[in-house]
Amino acid sequence: MHNVQKLAFGLLAAAAVASASDVHQLKKDNFDEFVKANDIVLAEFFAPWCGHCKALAPEYEEAATTLKEKDIKLVKVDCTEETELCQQHGVEGYPTLKVFRGLDNVSPYKGQRKAAAITSYMIKQSLPAVSSVTKDSLEEFKKADKVVLVAYLDAADKTSTEVFSKVAEKLRDNYPFGSSTDAELAEAEGVKAPAIVLYKSFDEGKSVFSEKFDAEAIEKFAKTASTPLIGEVGPDTYSDYMAAGIPLAYIFAETPEERTELSNAIKPVAEAQRGVINFATIDAAAYGAHAGNLNLKADKFPAFAIQDTVKNQKYPFDQEQKITLDSIKAFVDDFVAGKVEPSIKSEPIPESNDGPVTVVVAKNYNDIVLDDNKDVLIEFYAPWCGHCKALAPKYEELGALYANSEFKDKVVIAKVDATANDVPDEIQGFPTIKLYPAGAKDKAVTYSGSRTVEDLIKFIAENGKYKAEVAEKAEESAAPSATETTSTAAAEETHDEL
Structure with missing residues (x-):
């Protein structure tokens, strides 16, 4: 019996450990206090029903555990319970991630939603734009991320120092930056001030920049040298x-x-x-x-x-x-040398194209979408995409409203199968909806709102040249939030999409 009790206790203890979380779940009554008490906090605003939030959860947990030793806190807020708190922080879709340095310094999280990416991003956010590096701390600093940049400078060289600091402020989301004025350390690293060494955990291990310090040149160096061969x-x-x-x-x-x-x-x-x-x-x-x-x-x-x-x-x-x-x-x-012609994949141009939604293929893309006299709203879709299928009847209704309005010769509602036709835009999720305004085809606007007829009409009116607004025939129910249903929608389908 004693052994059975020990086994039961052991299982309960293991379950308790397994259920323990390094992500702090906050509510309105303790959110502000927690943020004020910590130098840097990453907050996820989520909804339990959100598919993307569920996919993020294990990655977020793993990152929280890794960052715990760095004293970087990860928190989450359930917006179905804390609606006021989420509204206060401008949450419009799920998940929304924000970096807090106190309550008055808040910025959007711009990294990928994977544990390693979250960890890397938050470590860079926790460091000053430029960290001071010494012979005792250099080796540790090199391990801060897969790529780090260290400038070896002369203390009297204010110009190079200012240029490097400017680049570091601009690219702090991308790399950790360090600097040293120790001439012996520079010599030990094989350089002479002013110089930058980009240390990396791949390829040849490091790359050296020894040209005149120019912000644009340093940025180009960092981008090229940090990319694996x-x-x-x-x-x-x-x-x-x-x-x-x-x-x-x-x-x-x-x-x-x-x-x-x-x-x-x-x-x-x-x-x-x-x-x-x-x-x-x-x-x-x-x-x-x-x-x-x-x-x-x-x-x-x-x-x-x-x-x-x-x-x-x-x-x-x-x-x-x-x-x-x-x-x-x-x-x-x-x-x-420009001697290879691009391959163009296109469906045949439709013999008849007089439906409420104009069908675009690669061969007529420029003629329709880039017609400078018309505002063109185009949906890039995939035949297998569930969200695209759900949008289809509403999109047809939208097309009919404009086709039967005073704007029928000024506004085009169009669609293109982006899996069967080459299009100029790199589409990373379906559906993607863009408006190409008349007279400003180089300033296309990507739609990120709810997929309702009403909101699409507002989008066209606000962003098109003709400010074309039509009356809806009937009310619609609200669609899921934009963040939940855009760009990463492909991940919800049974296709291996990049």
Whole structure:
């Protein structure tokens, strides 16, 4: 009996440990006090029914445990119970994450929703823009993140110090920054002031900037040197590659061994094009469907393609050719020289296009969407997307309202299957809705409100050239919040989307 009691006690103790959380759940009566008592706090405003909140929960818990030793607190607020508190902090969708440095210094969380990303982001937020580094603290500072930058400066060189501080303030969300005026330490690190060493946990371990200190040049150096020579495309890195401003070369392969082998084979090409093209492998077993988005066959690997991330143009390498150093070098060199034509995937232009919602394909995209005389609201959708299917009848109703109004020749309600047609925009979730105003096609506005006819009408009226507002025929029930149903909607479908 004694052993049974010991076993039961042990199980209860284990359950208590398992249920313990390092995330503090706060309410209106203790939120302000908690925030004031801590130097930096990350707060998640959530709803129990929110799918994205449920997906975030284990990542948030893991980050909270890791950050506990750094004395960085993670908290959560249930907005279905604390409606007043959530309204007070401007919460419009779930989850909303905000960084608090007291109650008067609040900023939105701008990182990915993964444990490692949350941890990295919050450590950078907790540090001063530039930390003072000594010979005793340098090795520890190098471990603060996967990439850190340390400036070795002359104490009398105020100009270089100011330039570095300016860059650090601007990029503090991206990297930890340190500085030292110890000439012996600089010499030990192989540099002479003024210089910057970017330490990294991959590739060659560090990169050195020894040119004249110029903010733009330092930013470019940091961006290029902090990107792995051949990285990996996945849910955590995809958006960073898309925002890098330079083309991305994908190496598709189904096994880690094959990805390593191909990376090693074409490494000289990646080195020659560093800062011009990013190179990355991608797991074809998990994300092979993405090959189709690059106009490759999604069932024939290994494969290689380049994507112009700015214009969203695709350049697939002939899948009948073998991927070798020579073949890829020739292809990449031709791409850089402008000798490779982009591949354009398009459905046929519809024979009849007089419905309430205009059907756009790649071949008529410019003629319709970029018509400078019309405000064009366009939905980028995927046939398998559940949210798109739910929106369809309301979108048809919206189209009919404008088609039967005084604005029928000034406002176009359109849609495009973004999985079957190449479009200039890189679409990261479905549905994505954008308004291209007449006379300002380079200033498209992305819609982030509730998907109701009423709110879409307001959006067109507020952002279009013609301020076109039409009367709704019937009232609608409110749709789920924008944060819950936008961009990451693809994750709720049974597709491996990046």
